[in-house]
Amino acid sequence: MIALEDFLVSFLEILQVHLDMDRMLQESLELLVERFGFLGGMLAVVDPYRPRAYRTGEIWREIRGEAPLDLDEEESFARLAGMCSTLTGAVTLEEFLGSSPVGREELAVIHGRRAFGFGERMVLIPLRDGDRVIGLIKLVGSEETPELCGERRAFLDLVGRKMGREISRELTLRRERKLQEERDMLRRLGGFITSELDLEKALDGVIRMSTQALDIKGCTVFVPDKETGRVAVAHSLNPRDPKVAFAIENQPELGFMGEAAHKVFVEGVAVYVEDARDDPRANAEFAREHDIRGGAGIPIVYQGEVLAGMLIEEPDDRRFTPDDIRVMQGIADFAAVAIANARLYRESQEQRERSGELMRRLARVQEEERARISRELHDSMASTLLEIIYRAEALLSREGDEHLRGELQSMLQSSRSTLAELRRIITDLRPSSVEVLGLPRALAALLDRVAAAYGLRMERDIEEDLPLDSLLENSLYRLAQEALNNICRHSGASRVEVSLRRRDGSLLLRISDDGRGFDPASPSRGFGLGFMRERAELLGGSLSVSSAPGRGTTLVLEAPLTRGEADGGMGDEIGQA
Numbered sequence: 001m002i003a004l005e006d007f008l009v010s011f012l013e014i015l016q017v018h019l020d021m022d023r024m025l026q027e028s029l030e031l032l033v034e035r036f037g038f039l040g041g042m043l044a045v046v047d048p049y050r051p052r053a054y055r056t057g058e059i060w061r062e063i064r065g066e067a068p069l070d071l072d073e074e075e076s077f078a079r080l081a082g083m084c085s086t087l088t089g090a091v092t093l094e095e096f097l098g099s100s101p102v103g104r105e106e107l108a109v110i111h112g113r114r115a116f117g118f119g120e121r122m123v124l125i126p127l128r129d130g131d132r133v134i135g136l137i138k139l140v141g142s143e144e145t146p147e148l149c150g151e152r153r154a155f156l157d158l159v160g161r162k163m164g165r166e167i168s169r170e171l172t173l174r175r176e177r178k179l180q181e182e183r184d185m186l187r188r189l190g191g192f193i194t195s196e197l198d199l200e201k202a203l204d205g206v207i208r209m210s211t212q213a214l215d216i217k218g219c220t221v222f223v224p225d226k227e228t229g230r231v232a233v234a235h236s237l238n239p240r241d242p243k244v245a246f247a248i249e250n251q252p253e254l255g256f257m258g259e260a261a262h263k264v265f266v267e268g269v270a271v272y273v274e275d276a277r278d279d280p281r282a283n284a285e286f287a288r289e290h291d292i293r294g295g296a297g298i299p300i301v302y303q304g305e306v307l308a309g310m311l312i313e314e315p316d317d318r319r320f321t322p323d324d325i326r327v328m329q330g331i332a333d334f335a336a337v338a339i340a341n342a343r344l345y346r347e348s349q350e351q352r353e354r355s356g357e358l359m360r361r362l363a364r365v366q367e368e369e370r371a372r373i374s375r376e377l378h379d380s381m382a383s384t385l386l387e388i389i390y391r392a393e394a395l396l397s398r399e400g401d402e403h404l405r406g407e408l409q410s411m412l413q414s415s416r417s418t419l420a421e422l423r424r425i426i427t428d429l430r431p432s433s434v435e436v437l438g439l440p441r442a443l444a445a446l447l448d449r450v451a452a453a454y455g456l457r458m459e460r461d462i463e464e465d466l467p468l469d470s471l472l473e474n475s476l477y478r479l480a481q482e483a484l485n486n487i488c489r490h491s492g493a494s495r496v497e498v499s500l501r502r503r504d505g506s507l508l509l510r511i512s513d514d515g516r517g518f519d520p521a522s523p524s525r526g527f528g529l530g531f532m533r534e535r536a537e538l539l540g541g542s543l544s545v546s547s548a549p550g551r552g553t554t555l556v557l558e559a560p561l562t563r564g565e566a567d568g569g570m571g572d573e574i575g576q577a
Helices: 002-017 021-034 057-066 071-083 091-101 105-112 113-121 150-193 199-214 242-248 259-265 283-287 323-396 402-427 432-437 441-454 470-492 529-538 568-576
Strands: 040-045 052-056 120-131 131-139 218-224 229-235 272-273 294-303 305-315 459-464 495-503 507-512 544-545 551-561
Touching: 002 021, 002 150, 002 432, 021 040, 021 131, 021 283, 040 071, 040 259, 091 120, 120 150, 131 150, 131 432, 150 199, 199 218, 199 229, 199 305, 218 242, 229 242, 259 294, 259 305, 259 551, 294 323, 305 323, 323 402, 432 441, 432 470, 441 459, 441 495, 470 495, 470 507, 470 529, 470 551, 495 544, 529 551
Parallel strands: 459 495
Antiparallel strands: 040 052, 040 131, 120 131, 218 229, 218 305, 272 294, 294 305, 495 507, 507 551, 544 551
């Protein structure tokens, strides 16, 4: 029993020292072979996440060759361990063949015929956790190795149970850690993609977190066009990904990846393909060309509609498991929300652009109509008033009745006042100074005129050299006109502050006065706020009003600052007016 106790102490030390399961099991196998006098051995673990197999000793290399274990060989050993699920203790290979329903031919395919020559010298030890076999140890002895009987068999039975329980416990801990990592990953993924409105950035996040969570070889997202059924968007983290380049260049129908693609994109069903180069459900030619072996197609479904599909490629050293598919489907659920949000955002942006274009057209029509009215006022009413003034002046130059002269003088004064007001209206309708001087200087001139006409103290902070297009310049000028008109007519103010400056990619126009103020929640009572809000919406910006009775009023317009040349059509029309 001392040898067994020494082995178990050393085995537990290995478990405590190594956090890496591969090293732990490899060293445990080497310890077992050394302490019990075998020439070599193999240890296989039935792990649904990843089958594991380990070997040691020259004799084992004679049986299996020098090549390192690959995934197919690990899976073969795991299947052999599964065949030993009825074993309750250590047996020789000869005993196993005599009592097991597993046929020699089936065992030979998995294990190799050369193993049959070892007979009594090969020992099979089931790694048990209670009633469940979670793995198998195969040990190869020499002619000098003691026979499997009595105390030695009991020792190895106990070793199998002890190692089985420890391995099972470690696998359970690892599974719990993996589940926690998956939950954390899904939480982070949910927070990211539900707040990201850019489609490519959202897809980047989905693919990156999928890669980290599953340690996969590659992930590509294909988004079909709703109308044509062809690939509209293909995205991966590799900008040179040939699958992405092929999809973008050819925009193929979704069936280009085979029948499996129909399952994913049309039926919304996840599909797993162990080897796409041989599976009839896959496009074998495409798979060989792009080095795709095992993988899964996961539909991205939102409210019953398949928005996209993920092609997730297996790593070279393991197969996907049902747990992997479950995690992928969880990721796909978040991806569906991200793609739906990005689609709605894009559609809203397109709608906003269309609305903005309509508003810009409306602004051009308004400016053209203002110019037309300005011309007609100038050509008709202003000319008529001027003619009346000239005739009245001519009549006053003659001798005549004093009462009549007084009436003419009154009419002449009224006509001159009306003409002056008409000219002001014409000037306001046609802000030609904006086209000639630019908004900052034209606005400064407007403030000077208003200050002189109404006796206001103007304080200004106007930034020069602003990169504005004609629509923005004229709209801001009109808004400032309306605000100053309201101040002069209604506020009773003595001081006005006007600021026009850039801030963080936006343009801020701020106009405040020390007048009597008003309640912004009450009806506008002709203050022109509706007009100003219309202008703010036209510019894609916002207008805020801060006021209270007896506390003055402050208007702030914030509009996106766009660099561009003046619209030739509108500018020419205004210039001709």
